[in-house]
Each structure stands twice: as structure tokens, then as C-alpha cells.
Amino acid sequence: MRDAAAGDALGVLDRMTSILEAFDQDDRGLGISELALRAGLPKSTVSRLVATLVRQRYLERDGKRIHLGLRLFELGQLAEQPRELRAAALPVMADLRTTTGENVHLAIRDRREMVCIAVMRGRFAAPPTVRIGGRLPIHATALGKAVLAHAPAADVEEVVAAGLEAWTAHTIRDPAVLCRQLDDIRGGGLATEVGEFGAGVSCAASAVFAPSGRLVGAVSVSGCADGFDADRFAPAIRAAALMLTRRLAPGGSRAV
Amino acid sequence: MRDAAAGDALGVLDRMTSILEAFDQDDRGLGISELALRAGLPKSTVSRLVATLVRQRYLERDGKRIHLGLRLFELGQLAEQPRELRAAALPVMADLRTTTGENVHLAIRDRREMVCIAVMRGRFAAPPTVRIGGRLPIHATALGKAVLAHAPAADVEEVVAAGLEAWTAHTIRDPAVLCRQLDDIRGGGLATEVGEFGAGVSCAASAVFAPSGRLVGAVSVSGCADGFDADRFAPAIRAAALMLTRRLAPGGSRAV
DNA sequence: TGCCATGGTCCCACTCACTGGAACATCGGC
DNA sequence: GCCGATGTTCCAGTGAGTGGGACCATGGCA
Structure with missing residues (x-):
């Protein structure tokens, strides 16, 4: 947590939101690298966080393609x-x-x-x-x-x-x-x-x-x-x- | 992260999901204490995480009542x-x-x-x-x-x-x-x-x-x-x- | 068949963000 | 004013999280 390029990311949760918000409607899945780029985070960090989010079903993964997961849909409806x-x-x-x-x-x-x-x-x-x-x-x-x-x-x-x-x-x-x-x-x-x-x-x-x-x-x-x-x-x-x-x-x- | 009562929470992200998943359809908002109880986390931890989630608009807060936020709805739709x-x-x-x-x-x-x-x-x-x-x-x-x-x-x-x-x-x-x-x-x-x-x-x-x-x-x-x-x-x-x-x-x- | 580009995971020493108990506020109710 | 309940703040300790870089796949391309 050294240099926050634009005063953006502060904690894990903020890092996570950077990842989730990197998705937009016309994406047919993003790779780790692309995601890291958009979120402004190191690849290794993204890889690790994504693994956790996939485990929690907030993200889904199909080979290299990562998308927003079903659990987000469910939660959103609540x-x-x-x-x-x-x-x-x-x-x-x-x-x-x-x-x-x-x-x-x-x-x-x-x-x-x-x-x-x-x-x-x-x-x-x-x-x-x-x-x-x-x-x-x-x-x-x-x-x-x-x-x-x-x-x-x-x-x-x-x-x-x-x-x-x-x-x-x-x-x-x-x-x-x-x-x-x-x-x-x-x-x-x-x-x-x-x-x-x-x-x-x-x-x-x-x-x-x-x-x-x-x-x-x-x-x-x-x-x-x-x-x-x-x-x-x-x-x-x-x-x-x-x-x-x-x-x-x-x-x-x-x-x- | 000492004693995970039921092998549940391991990292911040898992703790966060415990919080989000504590909500269900017929809730008209939960307080910190109730939330802490359901999520199986200490009050102080919940208070802190909720503050971050509210800042990120994943949760909303109206006085003491906390609900799932609009951003979750948006993300879910994606x-x-x-x-x-x-x-x-x-x-x-x-x-x-x-x-x-x-x-x-x-x-x-x-x-x-x-x-x-x-x-x-x-x-x-x-x-x-x-x-x-x-x-x-x-x-x-x-x-x-x-x-x-x-x-x-x-x-x-x-x-x-x-x-x-x-x-x-x-x-x-x-x-x-x-x-x-x-x-x-x-x-x-x-x-x-x-x-x-x-x-x-x-x-x-x-x-x-x-x-x-x-x-x-x-x-x-x-x-x-x-x-x-x-x-x-x-x-x-x-x-x-x-x-x-x-x-x-x-x-x-x-x-x- | 090598060779490079690309994309993903793993390793590991460093350290700071996160933790949570306890003390401190705040609010109603009686 | 006292009390129970609820939420926030403090703070020292430490281990979860970090990220650079090594490593490992693929998959063109010549």
C-alpha cells in the first residue's frame, strides 16, 4: 500500500471494488491482465483477489475469462x-x-x-x-x-x-x-x-x-x-x- | 484471524461476504449489532467494514438501519x-x-x-x-x-x-x-x-x-x-x- | 523445431492494514 | 438520573495482504 497513483485504493475492500467496477456491460469476460490494467492494480494482487471472489461466487471464471457472478445478481435483487x-x-x-x-x-x-x-x-x-x-x-x-x-x-x-x-x-x-x-x-x-x-x-x-x-x-x-x-x-x-x-x-x- | 469458529472466515473478503450475506429479503434494514451477530463477527470489525462498504455504496445507511446498496443492484445487472x-x-x-x-x-x-x-x-x-x-x-x-x-x-x-x-x-x-x-x-x-x-x-x-x-x-x-x-x-x-x-x-x- | 509474446500463478520477505477487546459516546425508556 | 442497548473510537500487536519477479503455460510465427 505504498503509492496510490490517484488516491484511489486504500484497503482490500477498495481494491476489490476497483476490480468489480472494472466490468462493464459489453464485456464477454476479462482476463487477469486486462482486469489488472483497468483496476490499476498489480497482476499478482488481482490474481489473488479474484481467486477469493470466485470462491465466494461473486465472480465466475471460465478458463481465462472472468465475469461477474451469480451471487452479485442475487444480492443486487435484495x-x-x-x-x-x-x-x-x-x-x-x-x-x-x-x-x-x-x-x-x-x-x-x-x-x-x-x-x-x-x-x-x-x-x-x-x-x-x-x-x-x-x-x-x-x-x-x-x-x-x-x-x-x-x-x-x-x-x-x-x-x-x-x-x-x-x-x-x-x-x-x-x-x-x-x-x-x-x-x-x-x-x-x-x-x-x-x-x-x-x-x-x-x-x-x-x-x-x-x-x-x-x-x-x-x-x-x-x-x-x-x-x-x-x-x-x-x-x-x-x-x-x-x-x-x-x-x-x-x-x-x-x-x- | 485467530479462531474461526466454524472454519468460515479467513480473510477480509470472506468477512465482507459474511456481512453481505447476512441480509435477506424481508429485512427492513439491520443494525450493526444484529449484523455482527448474524455474520459471526465482532461488532467493531463489522462497524469498520460497514463504513467502507457504505463509502463504496455497496451498503446504504439510514441512521442505524443498514441495507444493501444500489451499487450491488447495478453490478448484479451486469x-x-x-x-x-x-x-x-x-x-x-x-x-x-x-x-x-x-x-x-x-x-x-x-x-x-x-x-x-x-x-x-x-x-x-x-x-x-x-x-x-x-x-x-x-x-x-x-x-x-x-x-x-x-x-x-x-x-x-x-x-x-x-x-x-x-x-x-x-x-x-x-x-x-x-x-x-x-x-x-x-x-x-x-x-x-x-x-x-x-x-x-x-x-x-x-x-x-x-x-x-x-x-x-x-x-x-x-x-x-x-x-x-x-x-x-x-x-x-x-x-x-x-x-x-x-x-x-x-x-x-x-x-x- | 525453436523462439518470442502474452497471460496466469506462485514464491517469499517485508510491513502496514486489519484486528478486536475495552473504553467511550449516544440514545430512549422508565 | 439511571440503565440497557447500540454504535464508534482507540490502540498496541501481528499476521494477512502485498507486489516484484521468477516461473510456467499457450500459441502464434518463421
Whole structure:
């Protein structure tokens, strides 16, 4: 533990997370060397830690190819926030999908990003662009703006301070414009977005609150930008968000 | 690392897994003391490790209540096996749900258990009894038997040796009966089960193979035992399993 | 058939991160 | 204010963890 190149790794656990986080979605397995490179750790260290993680089934190994293991999947499903919200949301999302025919998403906030925790594909809609477990920029998506509108002002400032990265030509980059939109969203209960994150994709979202009033996430409906009429879906989305709050009450949801 | 009470914990990583695995589905958060008790570790150690895990967002903390964190959910979604199979399976499962109206499940094998990796609720079916990420006994479910029928004989022996635990009065406990069923399943391509795992619940399943011929898991349709006609669903289930194999070919699945 | 490049494991002396008991805070409850 | 329960901090001791490098496979390539 001598030179931490970038003040990153401090203990074994941190070293382990460097390893686990070296994986990304399009990997068909990594070798020890590649893993060591990405994690910024010596090969011998990675080799040893990987052996332990494989033993614990947090990683799997097929010859030289190493992937994330089944146990991580299992544990992930037990994570409190996603589990609770998902369980309550699935029937509501199914309704929303039926009434709109479009793709329906559910996401929760994590610092300056949204994490998608459920997706339902609309009957005639294009395949969703977001993956369960995928991250979305908070300032460039309807889901994100819906949540941000009800977050403390400090959070908005933090997002702005981090820089409003442009994902498309339509991404809002001006803090003033963003704030104005957030005001509107707070008033109208609906956030919208047209091609700000993905070209040709529109989205409308509503924030979801727990019965306690705590902000927990957002639901959205998204579809192909041309012909997407947010106003038409607005009542259904708002209703879904309210319904979700009700189902989040203890005993309010029993379905999967 | 002096006295490992039951030869369990050896290194920090093992200690960490003891902590993570102390959580189960119906927990609304654990305190340090409870966690230490379950993990069989000293409080001070747990306190310290939890602090690191919270920093890494593998755990979350709300006052004294500790839960599994969002990052575990994210990582879990990246796990190779479930991800690949799920992606290929969802449309197939949706079809199966439509044609049968019952609940549809997808599971993969993990040693002597099946791990459920996708669930779809049938239009008029009762809520599924299995949770995504949940485990099922291999010998007492159609999903399990479908897979076991195509597994090496040694695996069957291992399952038998571990004891055929009775989940209901109908669970198969006689190895000879089980083996005979497995033969039938191998011949007919369909595994069935009537109230062997949950009282009043029937299920029919088919094994799923990768294009390479490797056994990867099973799909099932399940419903209320009275009126459940496995034969009626058989063709659809077999077709779904075959379709899945085709979609598992590289480039065969693009949808979510 | 050698030869090199690549990728993974093993060895082992060094040492610092980790350990855990005990003391110290903090919070409710009565 | 006292008490039990819960969580955090301290600190000396030490062995778990480290990582450079040797070693061992593979698998092209000529």
C-alpha cells in the first residue's frame, strides 16, 4: 500500500471494488491482465483477489475469462430501494404501458445520475434504449428532471456545477433554462424531454413520492420523437405516480 | 484471524461476504449489532467494514438501519449469465405469457438450486410465488427437474445425496421416482410438477440450451393447480425453449 | 523445431492494514 | 438520573495482504 497513483485504493475492500467496477456491460469476460490494467492494480494482487471472489461466487471464471457472478445478481435483487419500489411499481407500469403503448421506465436517483430499475417495452414501441441497472444523466432526461425539480436547491446547484454535459444538440446546457424548466415541472407535475439525451427519442416523466413525502424516484413514458404527444400521456403518467405513492404505503403492494 | 469458529472466515473478503450475506429479503434494514451477530463477527470489525462498504455504496445507511446498496443492484445487472439469458428471453417469455395467460419464469442452475432470473405475471394469474433472484430447490420444481434431466448423472447423485427435502406432501422424496421422472423428461422435453414445491401450484418447464449445446437454464409456465393442463401448454413451452436457443446465437437477440 | 509474446500463478520477505477487546459516546425508556 | 442497548473510537500487536519477479503455460510465427 505504498503509492496510490490517484488516491484511489486504500484497503482490500477498495481494491476489490476497483476490480468489480472494472466490468462493464459489453464485456464477454476479462482476463487477469486486462482486469489488472483497468483496476490499476498489480497482476499478482488481482490474481489473488479474484481467486477469493470466485470462491465466494461473486465472480465466475471460465478458463481465462472472468465475469461477474451469480451471487452479485442475487444480492443486487435484495437491495432495499430498488426492490421495494419495483414491487410496488410493476402493476402500475404495466397499466401505463397498456394505456400508452409506449416504453415505460422506472428510475431512482443516485447523486447526479438516475439509475434505471425497471423497464417495460410498449406493445409496438422500439426497443428501450436504457438497460435495467443503467445510468442516465439527471439533467438530460425527463426522469432526471422530474426528480431534480423536487430536490433541494443545493442539489440543483451541484448538478449545474458539475457541468451540463451535452448528449445531443438538444441537451439543455444553460443553467437558467434548466432552472426555468424545473419551475415549470414543479408546477405542472410533469417533466418532458425531446431528444435531449438520445436523438429522436422523447420522454415524459413524473416524480414519485413515498407516502411520507420523501422523493423516491420517477416513472416515465418514452417513444419515438415524431408523433410523441406528451400532453396526451400526461394524465396517465401523473395518475401512475400518485397510484405508486399509494402502493408504497405499508401493505399497499403485494404483487410482483 | 485467530479462531474461526466454524472454519468460515479467513480473510477480509470472506468477512465482507459474511456481512453481505447476512441480509435477506424481508429485512427492513439491520443494525450493526444484529449484523455482527448474524455474520459471526465482532461488532467493531463489522462497524469498520460497514463504513467502507457504505463509502463504496455497496451498503446504504439510514441512521442505524443498514441495507444493501444500489451499487450491488447495478453490478448484479451486469452479471454475465443472467444478463445474456434474460435479454434473449424476455420477448419469448412475453409471447409465452400471452398465449398461456399464466405466469412465466426463467431460471438458471446454481449447484443444487435454481435461481430465478426473470418473472412475468400472466394476465389473469395469481401473483408469482417466486422472486427474481430467489432460489428454488432443484428436485421439487419443474424448472429444476427440466435442467436436472439433462445434467450429468453425477449431479443427480449429488442432489439425491444432499437429501430430497420435502416442501409439501407431494414433493418427490424417493430417488427412484425422481430418476424415472428425469428419464421421462429427457424423452418428452417437458418437466411437470403438481404442488411439489408450493401447495396448489402447478408448473411445466422446458430446459434451455445454448446454440453450442450447453445447458443454460429453463423456462416455465405455472398456475393454479386445479385446471392446470400441462399438456395444453406443452407445445408452446417447448417452442419457447427452442426459440430461445436460436436467440442465444450471437446477434440473435437485440431487444430488451 | 525453436523462439518470442502474452497471460496466469506462485514464491517469499517485508510491513502496514486489519484486528478486536475495552473504553467511550449516544440514545430512549422508565 | 439511571440503565440497557447500540454504535464508534482507540490502540498496541501481528499476521494477512502485498507486489516484484521468477516461473510456467499457450500459441502464434518463421
